Amino acid sequence: DQQVKQNSPSLSVQEGRISILNCDYTNSMFDYFLWYKKYPAEGPTFLISISSIKDKNEDGRFTVFLNKSAKHLSLHIVPSQPGDSAVYFCAAMRAGSARQLTFGSGTQLTVLP
């Protein structure tokens, strides 16, 4: 049973446009959410996170939106750059517990020059 789902395995976007990556979760106990970026042969790199007490968090070109009622979050990248091309993983945790991350299966983002 996948508790964190990324239903789009791939996404292509033109350079300069907005990239929107989506993530859904089923476990209502999750209260902290993170996005990671992964290049081939490297470990995931932390990008941005959001607590369940918020609905938006912004850091430069990256914004994460959380809709708790829909159990949905999204990562917006604007403007998209070719260097953003990577696999993006959504992850969730229960902050009060052991804090292990439950990951989605990832979305391959390709930003076309």
Next chain:
Amino acid sequence: GAGVSQSPSNKVTEKGKDVELRCDPISGHTALYWYRQSLGQGLEFLIYFQGNSAPDKSGLPSDRFSAERTGGSVSTLTIQRTQQEDSAVYLCASSLGGGSSYEQYFGPGTRLTVT
């Protein structure tokens, strides 16, 4: 500063052999996690260490898998009698632990291939 390091970066082993994978967390991080990513899959939690507390082993797939963390720093993941389904990238992560520090920082991983 130095990030999380893992060794070896690649390991090829024959079915039935034991392997040890090593992780050096970021200095000062009290929490350490092991995950694995099988081909075409997301990352799967294996085990968690926090300070001197007993580890959370709830993600270990079988009793062939074990891990230890010496001195609250370096960790070793051991897989006994390896099977082909153990082939995966094994990732270690560390975090400050406690308080409101939730972000985990990952090493580059060890790619294990069981032939």
